[in-house]
Amino acid sequence: xxxxxxxxxxxxLMRFIMALYTxxxxxxxxxxxxxxxxxxxxxxxxxxxxxxxxxNAFFHPLSRLPGNNVIASSYLPVIASILFGRAxxxxxxxxxxxxxxxxxxTDLVSVADKDMIxxxxxxxxxxxxxxxxxxxxxxxxxxLFSSRDKNFHKSRRRYISPVFSLKHLRSLEPTLLExxxxxxxxxxxxxxxxxxVKRGPVLQNGLIDVGYLSVCFSVDSIGELAFGxxxxxxxxxxxxxxxxxxxxxxxxxLNHFAPWLKYVLPPADFxxxxxxxxxxxxxxxxxxxxxxxxxxxxxxxxxKELEKGNGQTGNEYDDxxxxxxxxxxxxxECAVFLATGSDTTASIxxxxxxxxxxxxxxxxxxxxxxxxxxxxxEEGSLPSYTQVRSLPYLNACINEALRLHPIVPTGIPRQxxxxxxxxxxxxxxxxxxxxxxxxxxxxxxxxxxxxxFIPERWLPDESPFPPVMDKVFFPFSAGGSNCVGKxxxxxxxxxxxxxxxxxxxxxxxxxxxxxxxxxxxxxPDEGTCVIRMERRKRTHYITRTDSGTSxxxx
Numbered sequence: 309x310x311x312x313x314x315x316x317x318x319x320x321l322m323r324f325i326m327a328l329y330t331x332x333x334x335x336x337x338x339x340x341x342x343x344x345x346x347x348x349x350x351x352x353x354x355x356x357x358x359x360x361x362x363x364n365a366f367f368h369p370l371s372r373l374p375g376n377n378v379i380a381s382s383y384l385p386v387i388a389s390i391l392f393g394r395a396x397x398x399x400x401x402x403x404x405x406x407x408x409x410x411x412x413x414t415d416l417v418s419v420a421d422k423d424m425i426x427x428x429x430x431x432x433x434x435x436x437x438x439x440x441x442x443x444x445x446x447x448x449x450x451x452l453f454s455s456r457d458k459n460f461h462k463s464r465r466r467y468i469s470p471v472f473s474l475k476h477l478r479s480l481e482p483t484l485l486e487x488x489x490x491x492x493x494x495x496x497x498x499x500x501x502x503x504x505v506k507r508g509p510v511l512q513n514g515l516i517d518v519g520y521l522s523v524c525f526s527v528d529s530i531g532e533l534a535f536g537x538x539x540x541x542x543x544x545x546x547x548x549x550x551x552x553x554x555x556x557x558x559x560x561x562l563n564h565f566a567p568w569l570k571y572v573l574p575p576a577d578f579x580x581x582x583x584x585x586x587x588x589x590x591x592x593x594x595x596x597x598x599x600x601x602x603x604x605x606x607x608x609x610x611x612k613e614l615e616k617g618n619g620q621t622g623n624e625y626d627d628x629x630x631x632x633x634x635x636x637x638x639x640x641e642c643a644v645f646l647a648t649g650s651d652t653t654a655s656i657x658x659x660x661x662x663x664x665x666x667x668x669x670x671x672x673x674x675x676x677x678x679x680x681x682x683x684x685x686e687e688g689s690l691p692s693y694t695q696v697r698s699l700p701y702l703n704a705c706i707n708e709a710l711r712l713h714p715i716v717p718t719g720i721p722r723q724x725x726x727x728x729x730x731x732x733x734x735x736x737x738x739x740x741x742x743x744x745x746x747x748x749x750x751x752x753x754x755x756x757x758x759x760x761f762i763p764e765r766w767l768p769d770e771s772p773f774p775p776v777m778d779k780v781f782f783p784f785s786a787g788g789s790n791c792v793g794k795x796x797x798x799x800x801x802x803x804x805x806x807x808x809x810x811x812x813x814x815x816x817x818x819x820x821x822x823x824x825x826x827x828x829x830x831x832p833d834e835g836t837c838v839i840r841m842e843r844r845k846r847t848h849y850i851t852r853t854d855s856g857t858s859x860x861x862x
Contacts, residue, residue: 368414369736375402375411383413399718403747409733416740418719420747422754422780424731428743430787432730433458434722437740441721443561446578446640453644456723458788464641465792467609467633471533471602472795480532481693484800487528488690488807490542491521495812495841515817519658519837522804523550526653527646529800534645535587536601552580553647584639602645606638649793652715653800658837660709660805663761663824665814665839670705670763675844677701678810693799696806704763706801710783711749712761712824719744720785745782750825754780759823815840 365371365381379385389398399418402410408421419425428434436456444454452468455461470476499514524541527550531539539547559576591607610633664671681695696702719742724735735741752758755765756773765771784791791797817840 369734370411370415370417370739373411373417373733374406374409376406377411380411380413380416383416386413386416399742399744400747400750403744408747409731412742413740415736415738416742417735418742418744418747419731420744420751421731422748422777424733425743425745425748425782426779426786427730428722428741429720429782429785429789432728433787433789434741435725436789437721437723439723439740444557444644446556446560446581446636446643449636449640451637451640451644452792453648461789467605468602468641468645468792470600470605472793474795476600477796477799478693480796481799481803483532484529484803485690485692487525487532487538487542488804490528491525491804492807492811494521494542495808496843499841499843514840514842515838516841517838518661518808518841519654522657522661522837523650523654525804526650526657526800529653530646530649532601533649533796534602534642536604549580549583549646550650552577552583553643556580556643557647580643581636581639584642585635588635588638603638603642606633606641609633610638645793649797652791652793653797655713655715656706656709656797657801657804659713660705660801661808661814661839662816662837663709663712664705664809665816666824667761668815670761671809671814674701674705674809678806682810690803690807691810693803696802697799699802699806700767701763702802702806702809704766706798706805707766707781707783708761708763711755711781714746714749715783715791716785717746718742719746743782748780748782759825761824811844812841813844 361381365377368377368381370380371377385398388394399412402412402418403420408419409424410418410420412418419428435458436454438456441454441456444451450456450460452461452464455464495516498516502513502515521542524545527541527547528538531537531549539549541547541550555577556579559578562576587603588607591603613633664674677699678691678696681699682691685691722741722743724737724739724741726737728735730741748754750758754777762772765773765776768775784794784797817838
């Protein structure tokens with residue numbers, strides 16, 4: 309067995325091949341008969357694969373970790389589960405069978421221990437992975453999402469962080485409320501006349517695809533933050549930019565994981581960068597201080613680099629590896645920003661609406677909370693961010709949706725750069741650790757009845773369960789690489805969900821799963837999140853007396 313495992317060493321394998329080659333040259337039949345030569349090559353390939361399998365399964369540094377080493381000898385099971393959308397089943401199965409630390413691939417380990425996850429993401433703050441995150445580069449150009457170098461990440465984050473300052477976010481509130489009002493108007497139109505739908509099938513009266521509308525709302529909001537303008541997706545039902553972004557990211561991923569496909573499939577569509585380059589050309593030399601969006605801050609940082617003599621040199625490769633803000637670098641940041649930002653908000657908004665429609669008592673309680681804060685507002689207006697930011701039950705509903713359906717359901721990959729021990733386990737250099745925080749979210753140990761949508765668990769004074777433990781909830785990751793846009797995402801969610809719950813009654817329009825973790829993901833595909841909606845009438849008013857404030861039903 310040991311002799312076979314040594315064939316996985318390139319040097320040993322080369323010596324073995326040369327020995328076979330010498331023997332084969334002594335047998336002229338190999339030269340005269342091509343099929344024998346082909347058989348010889350096939351045998352070598354099979355022996356190589358068998359040797360690699362045996363080495364990975366039984367002699368790899370990670371082979372002593374819990375798990376099925378036969379399955380973990382390659383990445384195929386994990387890759388297949390992701391491609392077929394079953395990763396949420398495979399990884400929980402492994403953890404249920406083998407424990408909180410499980411080897412699931414050749415050098416891939418899934419970690420579902422709360423203290424180890426905190427150490428991986430925060431205390432040690434391990435860097436991102438080459439094998440996975442490089443897929444989101446564009447022609448080798450790193451970005452804030454794909455960066456593996458911590459200094460690069462800090463530099464880019466510093467450029468973009470002002471966009472997410474509290475002061476700037478509050479300045480966006482009128483714009484977000486305007487987008488929210490358009491969303492409500494669109495739903496009113498769809499309820500009264502289903503034929504106004506410009507994309508996808510026409511639904512029955514009152515049936516609304518809030519999954520796709522959530523995508524439209526989030527893309528419009530992100531458009532304002534990134535470029536200072538809306539894409540009008542709620543109004544028009546579609547826009548070329550989100551589709552171009554999706555094609556661009558798909559092309560980047562395929563070029564990384566399966567570069568040979570470019571010889572089989574049509575060329576990848578990277579025309580989104582033409583759109584960005586047009587925007588950059590429009591902004592160059594134009595003062596946009598009045599509307600400091602992401603593009604403004606990146607172009608401003610590029611200008612300062614040039615003024616200091618520290619900017620791009622004209623050598624594309626040198627500029628790329630040194631992290632200079634070239635037009636390509638700015639375009640890459642914008643593409644990833646649009647894709648990740650809109651997907652985050654849309655997914656959680658869609659799931660929360662789905663659960664509110666599924667649980668009438670939850671919706672009724674949220675509406676009561678919103679009625680109270682909105683009762684003194686003008687008719688037809690929307691609650692302000694000051695009014696909804698700290699509402700306990702609204703935040704509990706959002707947290708519960710984030711718990712059941714994490715933004716990254718397979719966990720967050722990080723790479724070990726040198727041999728180290730974490731939580732008593734040894735991990736060799738190059739090991740990819742999957743900080744599998746969703747397993748914490750779905751664990752009855754930390755969240756009793758974890759498969760159920762129960763917002764009350766987040767209300768300490770009335771929770772039917774023990775208080776939520778510290779360090780088991782990771783809605784936006786942790787550490788230096790946590791989500792830079794989390795405050796904007798929460799602002800959009802609070803304003804959007806508050807307005808929808810305040811103004812509409814909702815009912816489930818299709819059979820529901822008993823297990824809320826299994827609910828279909830809302831997204832850009834039509835029909836993933838259809839519920840029945842109808843307008844509510846304002847039914848409460850506020851009475852103020854010396855003894856306090858009360859709300860009365862009309």
